[in-house]
Amino acid sequence: MIIRSGGSAGVGDKGEGGSEVWGSGMDVSSPYIRFFLGGRLVFGPDIRALFLTLFLILVPVALFCAFVSRGLVDAFPHRLGYLIVAISLIFSALIVILLLLTSATDPGIVPRNAHPPDADDECETSSISTSCLGSQTGPVSLPPMKNVTVNGIVVKVKYCKTCMLYRPPRCSHCSICDNCIERFDHHCPWVGQCIGKRNYRYFFMFVSTTNLLSLYVFVFCWVNIKKIMEAHHCNIWRALVKSPASGILIMYTFVVSWFLGGLTAFHLYLIITNQTTYENYRYRYERKMNPFNLGCARNFKDIFCTGMASSRINFRAKVNADRSSSFNASSYLGGGTTTNSSDMHKMKNFDIEVGRRQAVDIDECKETDSQTRSSVGGVGADRCEG
Known part of the structure:
Protein backbone atom coordinates (compact mmCIF):
# COMPACT_ATOMS: atom_id res chain seq x y z
CA MET A 1 0.00 0.00 0.00
CA ILE A 2 1.21 3.46 -0.87
CA ILE A 3 -0.10 6.55 0.90
CA ARG A 4 0.25 9.81 -0.89
CA SER A 5 -1.09 13.30 -0.49
CA GLY A 6 -3.71 14.72 -2.76
CA GLY A 7 -3.88 18.09 -1.02
CA SER A 8 -1.74 21.15 -0.92
CA ALA A 9 0.30 19.97 2.05
CA GLY A 10 1.56 16.52 1.34
CA VAL A 11 4.48 14.24 1.80
CA GLY A 12 7.65 16.25 1.50
CA ASP A 13 6.11 19.51 2.74
CA LYS A 14 7.83 21.03 5.72
CA GLY A 15 6.15 21.66 9.01
CA GLU A 16 7.34 23.21 12.25
CA GLY A 17 11.02 22.70 12.93
CA GLY A 18 11.64 21.53 9.39
CA SER A 19 10.05 18.12 9.93
CA GLU A 20 7.90 16.65 7.21
CA VAL A 21 4.16 16.53 7.89
CA TRP A 22 1.12 14.88 6.39
CA GLY A 23 -1.39 17.16 4.71
CA SER A 24 -5.16 17.13 5.03
CA GLY A 25 -5.70 15.55 1.63
CA MET A 26 -4.33 12.05 2.12
CA ASP A 27 -5.31 9.15 -0.07
CA VAL A 28 -4.60 5.43 -0.03
CA SER A 29 -3.68 3.62 -3.21
CA SER A 30 -3.53 -0.11 -2.49
CA PRO A 31 -4.59 -3.45 -3.95
CA TYR A 32 -5.69 -4.32 -0.42
CA ILE A 33 -8.21 -1.50 0.02
CA ARG A 34 -11.25 -0.99 -2.21
CA PHE A 35 -13.10 2.32 -2.52
CA PHE A 36 -16.63 3.05 -3.71
CA LEU A 37 -18.76 6.19 -4.06
CA GLY A 38 -15.78 8.51 -4.19
CA GLY A 39 -14.15 7.17 -1.03
CA ARG A 40 -17.31 7.19 1.07
CA LEU A 41 -17.14 3.40 1.37
CA VAL A 42 -13.84 1.77 2.34
CA PHE A 43 -13.82 -2.03 2.03
CA GLY A 44 -11.15 -4.55 2.88
CA SER A 103 -17.48 -3.69 6.26
CA ALA A 104 -17.51 -0.26 4.57
CA THR A 105 -16.14 1.82 7.47
CA ASP A 106 -12.48 2.68 7.86
CA PRO A 107 -11.56 0.53 10.89
CA GLY A 108 -8.89 2.99 12.00
CA ILE A 109 -6.08 2.84 9.43
CA VAL A 110 -2.94 4.63 10.60
CA PRO A 111 -1.23 6.49 7.71
CA ARG A 112 2.20 5.25 6.79
CA ASN A 113 5.25 7.44 7.07
CA ALA A 114 7.30 8.43 4.05
CA HIS A 115 10.52 7.95 6.04
CA PRO A 116 11.46 6.20 9.31
CA PRO A 117 10.95 8.39 12.38
CA ASP A 118 13.81 10.33 13.93
CA ALA A 119 15.83 8.10 16.25
CA ASP A 120 16.45 11.09 18.54
CA ASP A 121 12.74 11.64 19.11
CA GLU A 122 11.96 11.50 22.80
CA CYS A 123 8.33 10.46 22.52
CA GLU A 124 8.97 7.40 24.68
CA THR A 125 8.81 9.42 27.87
CA SER A 126 5.13 10.25 27.46
CA SER A 127 1.94 9.04 25.87
CA ILE A 128 2.25 8.64 22.09
CA SER A 129 0.71 11.45 20.10
CA THR A 130 0.04 12.06 16.44
CA SER A 131 3.11 14.28 16.19
CA CYS A 132 5.32 11.47 17.48
CA LEU A 133 3.87 9.03 14.99
CA GLY A 134 4.17 11.43 12.10
CA SER A 135 7.89 12.14 12.35
CA GLN A 136 9.40 11.13 9.05
CA THR A 137 13.03 12.19 9.14
CA GLY A 138 16.22 10.79 10.56
CA PRO A 139 18.24 7.57 10.45
CA VAL A 140 16.79 4.13 9.98
CA SER A 141 18.48 2.55 13.04
CA LEU A 142 15.60 2.54 15.52
CA PRO A 143 14.84 0.61 18.71
CA PRO A 144 12.20 -2.09 18.13
CA MET A 145 10.14 -0.89 21.11
CA LYS A 146 9.41 2.21 23.15
CA ASN A 147 7.93 2.68 26.60
CA VAL A 148 4.87 4.92 26.83
CA THR A 149 2.58 5.72 29.74
CA VAL A 150 -1.14 4.88 29.60
CA ASN A 151 -3.23 5.88 32.63
CA GLY A 152 -0.13 5.85 34.79
CA ILE A 153 1.01 2.40 33.61
CA VAL A 154 4.05 1.90 31.39
CA VAL A 155 3.34 -0.15 28.28
CA LYS A 156 5.53 -1.04 25.32
CA VAL A 157 4.76 -0.03 21.75
CA LYS A 158 6.42 -1.65 18.75
CA TYR A 159 7.99 -0.14 15.68
CA CYS A 160 6.24 -1.24 12.48
CA LYS A 161 8.82 -1.82 9.77
CA THR A 162 6.20 -1.83 7.04
CA CYS A 163 4.52 1.46 7.99
CA MET A 164 7.75 3.01 9.36
CA LEU A 165 6.16 4.29 12.56
CA TYR A 166 5.80 3.46 16.23
CA ARG A 167 2.35 2.04 16.62
CA PRO A 168 -0.03 3.75 19.05
CA PRO A 169 -1.04 1.69 22.09
CA ARG A 170 -3.50 -1.09 21.11
CA CYS A 171 -2.54 -0.72 17.45
CA SER A 172 -1.43 -3.74 15.43
CA HIS A 173 -0.51 -4.42 11.81
CA CYS A 174 -2.98 -6.64 9.96
CA SER A 175 -1.15 -9.04 7.66
CA ILE A 176 -4.24 -9.43 5.46
CA CYS A 177 -5.10 -5.75 4.96
CA ASP A 178 -1.42 -4.73 5.23
CA ASN A 179 -2.27 -1.73 7.40
CA CYS A 180 -1.73 -0.68 11.00
CA ILE A 181 -5.16 -0.53 12.66
CA GLU A 182 -5.98 1.50 15.78
CA ARG A 183 -7.44 -0.59 18.62
CA PHE A 184 -7.04 -3.67 16.45
CA ASP A 185 -9.45 -6.43 17.47
CA HIS A 186 -9.16 -8.98 14.66
CA HIS A 187 -9.60 -9.41 10.93
CA CYS A 188 -13.07 -10.83 10.31
CA PRO A 189 -13.36 -12.97 7.15
CA TRP A 190 -17.17 -12.86 7.33
CA VAL A 191 -17.30 -9.09 6.81
CA GLY A 192 -14.10 -8.89 4.74
CA GLN A 193 -12.66 -6.13 6.91
CA CYS A 194 -10.51 -5.49 9.95
CA ILE A 195 -12.37 -4.80 13.17
CA GLY A 196 -10.85 -1.84 14.95
CA CYS A 305 -21.99 6.30 23.75
CA THR A 306 -19.07 8.28 22.37
CA GLY A 307 -18.76 9.88 18.97
CA MET A 308 -16.86 8.01 16.30
CA ALA A 309 -13.24 9.09 16.04
CA SER A 310 -12.35 10.90 12.85
CA SER A 311 -10.51 8.93 10.22
CA ARG A 312 -6.79 9.69 10.03
CA ILE A 313 -7.01 9.61 6.23
CA ASN A 314 -9.22 11.69 3.94
CA PHE A 315 -10.36 8.98 1.55
CA ARG A 316 -12.35 11.47 -0.52
CA ALA A 317 -9.39 13.72 -1.30
CA LYS A 318 -8.84 14.58 -4.95
CA VAL A 319 -5.76 13.18 -6.65
CA ASN A 320 -4.42 14.65 -9.90
CA ALA A 321 -4.93 12.40 -12.91
CA ASP A 322 -1.21 12.33 -13.70
CA ARG A 323 -0.52 11.08 -10.18
CA SER A 324 -3.25 8.49 -9.98
CA SER A 325 -0.92 5.72 -11.14
CA SER A 326 2.21 6.87 -9.36
CA PHE A 327 3.73 6.21 -5.99
CA ASN A 328 5.91 8.26 -3.69
CA ALA A 329 9.53 7.44 -4.42
CA SER A 330 10.69 9.22 -1.27
CA SER A 331 9.55 6.22 0.75
CA TYR A 332 12.17 4.16 -1.06
CA LEU A 333 14.85 6.42 -2.49
CA GLY A 334 14.82 9.40 -0.15
CA GLY A 335 13.60 11.96 -2.70
CA GLY A 336 10.57 14.18 -2.81
CA THR A 337 9.18 13.36 -6.26
CA THR A 338 7.27 10.46 -7.77
CA THR A 339 8.16 7.57 -10.05
CA ASN A 340 5.77 5.78 -12.38
CA SER A 341 4.25 2.65 -10.82
CA SER A 342 5.22 0.59 -13.88
CA ASP A 343 8.82 0.82 -12.65
CA MET A 344 7.91 -0.21 -9.14
CA HIS A 345 8.64 -3.90 -9.71
CA LYS A 346 12.20 -3.01 -10.70
CA MET A 347 12.80 -1.70 -7.17
CA LYS A 348 11.60 -4.84 -5.44
CA ASN A 349 15.09 -5.64 -4.19
CA PHE A 350 15.13 -2.60 -1.94
CA ASP A 351 14.13 -3.29 1.64
CA ILE A 352 11.34 -0.72 1.81
CA GLU A 353 10.25 -1.67 5.33
CA VAL A 354 13.22 -0.20 7.18
CA GLY A 355 15.05 1.59 4.36
CA ARG A 356 17.97 -0.84 4.43
CA ARG A 357 20.05 -1.86 1.45
CA GLN A 358 19.94 -5.45 0.23
CA ALA A 359 22.26 -7.30 -2.13
CA VAL A 360 21.07 -6.67 -5.68
CA ASP A 361 22.32 -7.32 -9.18
CA ILE A 362 24.52 -4.42 -10.31
CA ASP A 363 23.05 -4.35 -13.83
CA GLU A 364 19.55 -4.07 -12.41
CA CYS A 365 20.72 -1.30 -10.09
CA LYS A 366 22.19 0.66 -12.98
CA GLU A 367 19.01 0.25 -15.01
CA THR A 368 16.86 1.40 -12.10
CA ASP A 369 19.21 4.27 -11.37
CA SER A 370 19.12 5.55 -14.95
CA GLN A 371 15.32 5.57 -14.91
CA THR A 372 15.01 7.39 -11.59
CA ARG A 373 18.02 9.74 -11.60
CA SER A 374 16.24 12.54 -13.44
CA SER A 375 13.25 12.54 -11.08
CA VAL A 376 14.97 11.78 -7.78
CA GLY A 377 18.10 13.85 -8.15
CA GLY A 378 20.64 11.07 -8.50
CA VAL A 379 20.13 9.36 -5.15
CA GLY A 380 19.61 5.98 -6.78
CA ALA A 381 23.36 5.60 -7.34
CA ASP A 382 23.99 5.87 -3.62
CA ARG A 383 21.66 2.92 -3.02
CA CYS A 384 23.28 0.69 -5.64
CA GLU A 385 26.94 1.34 -4.92
CA GLY A 386 28.79 -0.90 -2.52
Whole structure:
Protein backbone atom coordinates (compact mmCIF):
# COMPACT_ATOMS: atom_id res chain seq x y z
CA MET A 1 0.00 0.00 0.00
CA ILE A 2 1.21 3.46 -0.87
CA ILE A 3 -0.10 6.55 0.90
CA ARG A 4 0.25 9.81 -0.89
CA SER A 5 -1.09 13.30 -0.49
CA GLY A 6 -3.71 14.72 -2.76
CA GLY A 7 -3.88 18.09 -1.02
CA SER A 8 -1.74 21.15 -0.92
CA ALA A 9 0.30 19.97 2.05
CA GLY A 10 1.56 16.52 1.34
CA VAL A 11 4.48 14.24 1.80
CA GLY A 12 7.65 16.25 1.50
CA ASP A 13 6.11 19.51 2.74
CA LYS A 14 7.83 21.03 5.72
CA GLY A 15 6.15 21.66 9.01
CA GLU A 16 7.34 23.21 12.25
CA GLY A 17 11.02 22.70 12.93
CA GLY A 18 11.64 21.53 9.39
CA SER A 19 10.05 18.12 9.93
CA GLU A 20 7.90 16.65 7.21
CA VAL A 21 4.16 16.53 7.89
CA TRP A 22 1.12 14.88 6.39
CA GLY A 23 -1.39 17.16 4.71
CA SER A 24 -5.16 17.13 5.03
CA GLY A 25 -5.70 15.55 1.63
CA MET A 26 -4.33 12.05 2.12
CA ASP A 27 -5.31 9.15 -0.07
CA VAL A 28 -4.60 5.43 -0.03
CA SER A 29 -3.68 3.62 -3.21
CA SER A 30 -3.53 -0.11 -2.49
CA PRO A 31 -4.59 -3.45 -3.95
CA TYR A 32 -5.69 -4.32 -0.42
CA ILE A 33 -8.21 -1.50 0.02
CA ARG A 34 -11.25 -0.99 -2.21
CA PHE A 35 -13.10 2.32 -2.52
CA PHE A 36 -16.63 3.05 -3.71
CA LEU A 37 -18.76 6.19 -4.06
CA GLY A 38 -15.78 8.51 -4.19
CA GLY A 39 -14.15 7.17 -1.03
CA ARG A 40 -17.31 7.19 1.07
CA LEU A 41 -17.14 3.40 1.37
CA VAL A 42 -13.84 1.77 2.34
CA PHE A 43 -13.82 -2.03 2.03
CA GLY A 44 -11.15 -4.55 2.88
CA PRO A 45 -9.39 -6.88 0.44
CA ASP A 46 -11.85 -9.79 0.64
CA ILE A 47 -15.03 -7.94 -0.24
CA ARG A 48 -16.47 -11.06 -1.89
CA ALA A 49 -16.96 -12.55 1.57
CA LEU A 50 -19.84 -10.10 1.98
CA PHE A 51 -21.89 -11.95 -0.62
CA LEU A 52 -21.46 -15.26 1.21
CA THR A 53 -22.45 -13.64 4.51
CA LEU A 54 -25.50 -12.03 2.94
CA PHE A 55 -26.45 -15.37 1.40
CA LEU A 56 -26.22 -17.16 4.76
CA ILE A 57 -28.44 -14.51 6.37
CA LEU A 58 -31.04 -13.70 3.72
CA VAL A 59 -31.74 -17.15 2.27
CA PRO A 60 -32.98 -18.59 5.61
CA VAL A 61 -35.13 -15.49 6.12
CA ALA A 62 -36.57 -15.92 2.63
CA LEU A 63 -37.41 -19.57 3.40
CA PHE A 64 -39.02 -18.50 6.66
CA CYS A 65 -41.18 -15.86 4.97
CA ALA A 66 -42.08 -18.03 1.97
CA PHE A 67 -42.96 -21.31 3.69
CA VAL A 68 -43.14 -21.05 7.49
CA SER A 69 -45.00 -17.76 7.63
CA ARG A 70 -48.06 -19.19 5.85
CA GLY A 71 -48.85 -21.46 8.76
CA LEU A 72 -48.21 -18.67 11.24
CA VAL A 73 -50.53 -16.26 9.43
CA ASP A 74 -53.33 -18.86 9.44
CA ALA A 75 -52.69 -20.00 13.01
CA PHE A 76 -52.61 -16.63 14.77
CA PRO A 77 -55.70 -14.40 14.97
CA HIS A 78 -55.91 -10.63 14.55
CA ARG A 79 -53.15 -10.61 11.92
CA LEU A 80 -50.48 -11.47 14.49
CA GLY A 81 -48.93 -13.79 11.91
CA TYR A 82 -48.25 -10.82 9.64
CA LEU A 83 -46.59 -9.02 12.56
CA ILE A 84 -44.29 -12.02 13.12
CA VAL A 85 -43.21 -11.91 9.48
CA ALA A 86 -42.78 -8.12 9.54
CA ILE A 87 -40.50 -8.32 12.58
CA SER A 88 -38.27 -10.87 10.84
CA LEU A 89 -37.99 -8.56 7.81
CA ILE A 90 -37.14 -5.57 10.03
CA PHE A 91 -34.44 -7.62 11.75
CA SER A 92 -33.04 -8.62 8.36
CA ALA A 93 -32.91 -5.04 7.08
CA LEU A 94 -31.17 -3.87 10.26
CA ILE A 95 -28.62 -6.69 10.00
CA VAL A 96 -27.80 -5.85 6.38
CA ILE A 97 -27.28 -2.19 7.32
CA LEU A 98 -25.01 -3.12 10.24
CA LEU A 99 -23.06 -5.53 8.03
CA LEU A 100 -22.44 -2.81 5.45
CA LEU A 101 -21.47 -0.30 8.15
CA THR A 102 -19.00 -2.79 9.59
CA SER A 103 -17.48 -3.69 6.26
CA ALA A 104 -17.51 -0.26 4.57
CA THR A 105 -16.14 1.82 7.47
CA ASP A 106 -12.48 2.68 7.86
CA PRO A 107 -11.56 0.53 10.89
CA GLY A 108 -8.89 2.99 12.00
CA ILE A 109 -6.08 2.84 9.43
CA VAL A 110 -2.94 4.63 10.60
CA PRO A 111 -1.23 6.49 7.71
CA ARG A 112 2.20 5.25 6.79
CA ASN A 113 5.25 7.44 7.07
CA ALA A 114 7.30 8.43 4.05
CA HIS A 115 10.52 7.95 6.04
CA PRO A 116 11.46 6.20 9.31
CA PRO A 117 10.95 8.39 12.38
CA ASP A 118 13.81 10.33 13.93
CA ALA A 119 15.83 8.10 16.25
CA ASP A 120 16.45 11.09 18.54
CA ASP A 121 12.74 11.64 19.11
CA GLU A 122 11.96 11.50 22.80
CA CYS A 123 8.33 10.46 22.52
CA GLU A 124 8.97 7.40 24.68
CA THR A 125 8.81 9.42 27.87
CA SER A 126 5.13 10.25 27.46
CA SER A 127 1.94 9.04 25.87
CA ILE A 128 2.25 8.64 22.09
CA SER A 129 0.71 11.45 20.10
CA THR A 130 0.04 12.06 16.44
CA SER A 131 3.11 14.28 16.19
CA CYS A 132 5.32 11.47 17.48
CA LEU A 133 3.87 9.03 14.99
CA GLY A 134 4.17 11.43 12.10
CA SER A 135 7.89 12.14 12.35
CA GLN A 136 9.40 11.13 9.05
CA THR A 137 13.03 12.19 9.14
CA GLY A 138 16.22 10.79 10.56
CA PRO A 139 18.24 7.57 10.45
CA VAL A 140 16.79 4.13 9.98
CA SER A 141 18.48 2.55 13.04
CA LEU A 142 15.60 2.54 15.52
CA PRO A 143 14.84 0.61 18.71
CA PRO A 144 12.20 -2.09 18.13
CA MET A 145 10.14 -0.89 21.11
CA LYS A 146 9.41 2.21 23.15
CA ASN A 147 7.93 2.68 26.60
CA VAL A 148 4.87 4.92 26.83
CA THR A 149 2.58 5.72 29.74
CA VAL A 150 -1.14 4.88 29.60
CA ASN A 151 -3.23 5.88 32.63
CA GLY A 152 -0.13 5.85 34.79
CA ILE A 153 1.01 2.40 33.61
CA VAL A 154 4.05 1.90 31.39
CA VAL A 155 3.34 -0.15 28.28
CA LYS A 156 5.53 -1.04 25.32
CA VAL A 157 4.76 -0.03 21.75
CA LYS A 158 6.42 -1.65 18.75
CA TYR A 159 7.99 -0.14 15.68
CA CYS A 160 6.24 -1.24 12.48
CA LYS A 161 8.82 -1.82 9.77
CA THR A 162 6.20 -1.83 7.04
CA CYS A 163 4.52 1.46 7.99
CA MET A 164 7.75 3.01 9.36
CA LEU A 165 6.16 4.29 12.56
CA TYR A 166 5.80 3.46 16.23
CA ARG A 167 2.35 2.04 16.62
CA PRO A 168 -0.03 3.75 19.05
CA PRO A 169 -1.04 1.69 22.09
CA ARG A 170 -3.50 -1.09 21.11
CA CYS A 171 -2.54 -0.72 17.45
CA SER A 172 -1.43 -3.74 15.43
CA HIS A 173 -0.51 -4.42 11.81
CA CYS A 174 -2.98 -6.64 9.96
CA SER A 175 -1.15 -9.04 7.66
CA ILE A 176 -4.24 -9.43 5.46
CA CYS A 177 -5.10 -5.75 4.96
CA ASP A 178 -1.42 -4.73 5.23
CA ASN A 179 -2.27 -1.73 7.40
CA CYS A 180 -1.73 -0.68 11.00
CA ILE A 181 -5.16 -0.53 12.66
CA GLU A 182 -5.98 1.50 15.78
CA ARG A 183 -7.44 -0.59 18.62
CA PHE A 184 -7.04 -3.67 16.45
CA ASP A 185 -9.45 -6.43 17.47
CA HIS A 186 -9.16 -8.98 14.66
CA HIS A 187 -9.60 -9.41 10.93
CA CYS A 188 -13.07 -10.83 10.31
CA PRO A 189 -13.36 -12.97 7.15
CA TRP A 190 -17.17 -12.86 7.33
CA VAL A 191 -17.30 -9.09 6.81
CA GLY A 192 -14.10 -8.89 4.74
CA GLN A 193 -12.66 -6.13 6.91
CA CYS A 194 -10.51 -5.49 9.95
CA ILE A 195 -12.37 -4.80 13.17
CA GLY A 196 -10.85 -1.84 14.95
CA LYS A 197 -11.47 1.44 16.71
CA ARG A 198 -13.97 2.92 14.24
CA ASN A 199 -16.16 -0.10 13.37
CA TYR A 200 -16.09 -2.28 16.49
CA ARG A 201 -19.49 -1.09 17.74
CA TYR A 202 -21.06 -1.89 14.36
CA PHE A 203 -19.46 -5.34 14.43
CA PHE A 204 -20.81 -6.13 17.90
CA MET A 205 -24.29 -4.90 17.00
CA PHE A 206 -24.19 -6.95 13.79
CA VAL A 207 -23.22 -10.16 15.61
CA SER A 208 -25.69 -9.73 18.47
CA THR A 209 -28.59 -8.72 16.19
CA THR A 210 -27.93 -11.65 13.86
CA ASN A 211 -27.98 -13.94 16.89
CA LEU A 212 -31.35 -12.51 17.94
CA LEU A 213 -32.76 -13.08 14.44
CA SER A 214 -31.49 -16.66 14.49
CA LEU A 215 -33.18 -17.32 17.83
CA TYR A 216 -36.35 -15.62 16.58
CA VAL A 217 -36.56 -17.89 13.52
CA PHE A 218 -35.70 -20.94 15.64
CA VAL A 219 -38.53 -20.26 18.11
CA PHE A 220 -41.23 -19.56 15.53
CA CYS A 221 -40.29 -22.58 13.45
CA TRP A 222 -41.00 -24.66 16.54
CA VAL A 223 -44.24 -22.74 17.05
CA ASN A 224 -45.21 -23.58 13.48
CA ILE A 225 -44.48 -27.28 14.07
CA LYS A 226 -46.57 -27.16 17.25
CA LYS A 227 -49.50 -25.58 15.39
CA ILE A 228 -49.29 -28.27 12.67
CA MET A 229 -49.34 -31.01 15.31
CA GLU A 230 -52.44 -29.50 16.92
CA ALA A 231 -54.24 -28.92 13.62
CA HIS A 232 -53.60 -32.39 12.15
CA HIS A 233 -53.39 -34.38 15.41
CA CYS A 234 -50.05 -35.87 14.41
CA ASN A 235 -46.67 -36.43 16.00
CA ILE A 236 -43.60 -34.27 15.52
CA TRP A 237 -42.19 -36.36 12.67
CA ARG A 238 -45.33 -36.07 10.55
CA ALA A 239 -45.39 -32.34 11.29
CA LEU A 240 -41.82 -32.03 10.04
CA VAL A 241 -42.81 -33.88 6.85
CA LYS A 242 -45.66 -31.42 6.32
CA SER A 243 -43.30 -28.46 6.85
CA PRO A 244 -39.77 -29.50 5.81
CA ALA A 245 -38.66 -25.86 5.70
CA SER A 246 -39.32 -25.61 9.44
CA GLY A 247 -37.14 -28.64 10.11
CA ILE A 248 -34.28 -27.32 7.97
CA LEU A 249 -34.42 -23.89 9.59
CA ILE A 250 -34.55 -25.39 13.09
CA MET A 251 -31.30 -27.30 12.50
CA TYR A 252 -29.63 -24.37 10.76
CA THR A 253 -30.54 -21.74 13.35
CA PHE A 254 -29.62 -24.09 16.21
CA VAL A 255 -26.03 -24.31 14.93
CA VAL A 256 -25.85 -20.60 14.10
CA SER A 257 -27.23 -19.58 17.50
CA TRP A 258 -24.60 -21.61 19.32
CA PHE A 259 -21.83 -19.98 17.32
CA LEU A 260 -23.16 -16.42 17.41
CA GLY A 261 -24.34 -16.72 21.01
CA GLY A 262 -20.86 -17.70 22.15
CA LEU A 263 -19.31 -14.94 20.07
CA THR A 264 -21.72 -12.35 21.51
CA ALA A 265 -20.99 -13.48 25.08
CA PHE A 266 -17.24 -13.36 24.45
CA HIS A 267 -17.37 -9.82 23.08
CA LEU A 268 -19.59 -8.72 25.96
CA TYR A 269 -16.83 -9.90 28.28
CA LEU A 270 -14.25 -8.00 26.21
CA ILE A 271 -16.34 -4.81 26.37
CA ILE A 272 -16.85 -5.12 30.14
CA THR A 273 -13.10 -5.52 30.70
CA ASN A 274 -12.06 -3.14 27.88
CA GLN A 275 -9.99 -5.68 25.99
CA THR A 276 -9.68 -6.62 22.35
CA THR A 277 -9.63 -10.12 20.91
CA TYR A 278 -5.96 -9.63 20.04
CA GLU A 279 -5.08 -8.47 23.56
CA ASN A 280 -7.04 -11.29 25.16
CA TYR A 281 -5.12 -13.79 23.07
CA ARG A 282 -1.67 -12.21 23.42
CA TYR A 283 -1.48 -10.60 26.84
CA ARG A 284 -3.96 -12.24 29.25
CA TYR A 285 -4.70 -9.17 31.37
CA GLU A 286 -6.10 -11.27 34.24
CA ARG A 287 -2.45 -12.01 35.08
CA LYS A 288 -1.52 -8.34 35.19
CA MET A 289 -3.19 -4.97 35.35
CA ASN A 290 -5.07 -3.81 32.26
CA PRO A 291 -4.16 -0.13 31.76
CA PHE A 292 -7.22 0.46 29.56
CA ASN A 293 -9.90 -0.86 31.95
CA LEU A 294 -11.88 2.12 33.25
CA GLY A 295 -14.68 0.16 34.92
CA CYS A 296 -17.72 -1.56 33.45
CA ALA A 297 -19.87 1.56 33.01
CA ARG A 298 -17.16 3.69 31.40
CA ASN A 299 -16.05 0.81 29.20
CA PHE A 300 -19.59 0.48 27.81
CA LYS A 301 -19.80 4.24 27.38
CA ASP A 302 -16.54 4.35 25.42
CA ILE A 303 -17.81 1.74 22.96
CA PHE A 304 -21.45 2.74 22.47
CA CYS A 305 -21.99 6.30 23.75
CA THR A 306 -19.07 8.28 22.37
CA GLY A 307 -18.76 9.88 18.97
CA MET A 308 -16.86 8.01 16.30
CA ALA A 309 -13.24 9.09 16.04
CA SER A 310 -12.35 10.90 12.85
CA SER A 311 -10.51 8.93 10.22
CA ARG A 312 -6.79 9.69 10.03
CA ILE A 313 -7.01 9.61 6.23
CA ASN A 314 -9.22 11.69 3.94
CA PHE A 315 -10.36 8.98 1.55
CA ARG A 316 -12.35 11.47 -0.52
CA ALA A 317 -9.39 13.72 -1.30
CA LYS A 318 -8.84 14.58 -4.95
CA VAL A 319 -5.76 13.18 -6.65
CA ASN A 320 -4.42 14.65 -9.90
CA ALA A 321 -4.93 12.40 -12.91
CA ASP A 322 -1.21 12.33 -13.70
CA ARG A 323 -0.52 11.08 -10.18
CA SER A 324 -3.25 8.49 -9.98
CA SER A 325 -0.92 5.72 -11.14
CA SER A 326 2.21 6.87 -9.36
CA PHE A 327 3.73 6.21 -5.99
CA ASN A 328 5.91 8.26 -3.69
CA ALA A 329 9.53 7.44 -4.42
CA SER A 330 10.69 9.22 -1.27
CA SER A 331 9.55 6.22 0.75
CA TYR A 332 12.17 4.16 -1.06
CA LEU A 333 14.85 6.42 -2.49
CA GLY A 334 14.82 9.40 -0.15
CA GLY A 335 13.60 11.96 -2.70
CA GLY A 336 10.57 14.18 -2.81
CA THR A 337 9.18 13.36 -6.26
CA THR A 338 7.27 10.46 -7.77
CA THR A 339 8.16 7.57 -10.05
CA ASN A 340 5.77 5.78 -12.38
CA SER A 341 4.25 2.65 -10.82
CA SER A 342 5.22 0.59 -13.88
CA ASP A 343 8.82 0.82 -12.65
CA MET A 344 7.91 -0.21 -9.14
CA HIS A 345 8.64 -3.90 -9.71
CA LYS A 346 12.20 -3.01 -10.70
CA MET A 347 12.80 -1.70 -7.17
CA LYS A 348 11.60 -4.84 -5.44
CA ASN A 349 15.09 -5.64 -4.19
CA PHE A 350 15.13 -2.60 -1.94
CA ASP A 351 14.13 -3.29 1.64
CA ILE A 352 11.34 -0.72 1.81
CA GLU A 353 10.25 -1.67 5.33
CA VAL A 354 13.22 -0.20 7.18
CA GLY A 355 15.05 1.59 4.36
CA ARG A 356 17.97 -0.84 4.43
CA ARG A 357 20.05 -1.86 1.45
CA GLN A 358 19.94 -5.45 0.23
CA ALA A 359 22.26 -7.30 -2.13
CA VAL A 360 21.07 -6.67 -5.68
CA ASP A 361 22.32 -7.32 -9.18
CA ILE A 362 24.52 -4.42 -10.31
CA ASP A 363 23.05 -4.35 -13.83
CA GLU A 364 19.55 -4.07 -12.41
CA CYS A 365 20.72 -1.30 -10.09
CA LYS A 366 22.19 0.66 -12.98
CA GLU A 367 19.01 0.25 -15.01
CA THR A 368 16.86 1.40 -12.10
CA ASP A 369 19.21 4.27 -11.37
CA SER A 370 19.12 5.55 -14.95
CA GLN A 371 15.32 5.57 -14.91
CA THR A 372 15.01 7.39 -11.59
CA ARG A 373 18.02 9.74 -11.60
CA SER A 374 16.24 12.54 -13.44
CA SER A 375 13.25 12.54 -11.08
CA VAL A 376 14.97 11.78 -7.78
CA GLY A 377 18.10 13.85 -8.15
CA GLY A 378 20.64 11.07 -8.50
CA VAL A 379 20.13 9.36 -5.15
CA GLY A 380 19.61 5.98 -6.78
CA ALA A 381 23.36 5.60 -7.34
CA ASP A 382 23.99 5.87 -3.62
CA ARG A 383 21.66 2.92 -3.02
CA CYS A 384 23.28 0.69 -5.64
CA GLU A 385 26.94 1.34 -4.92
CA GLY A 386 28.79 -0.90 -2.52
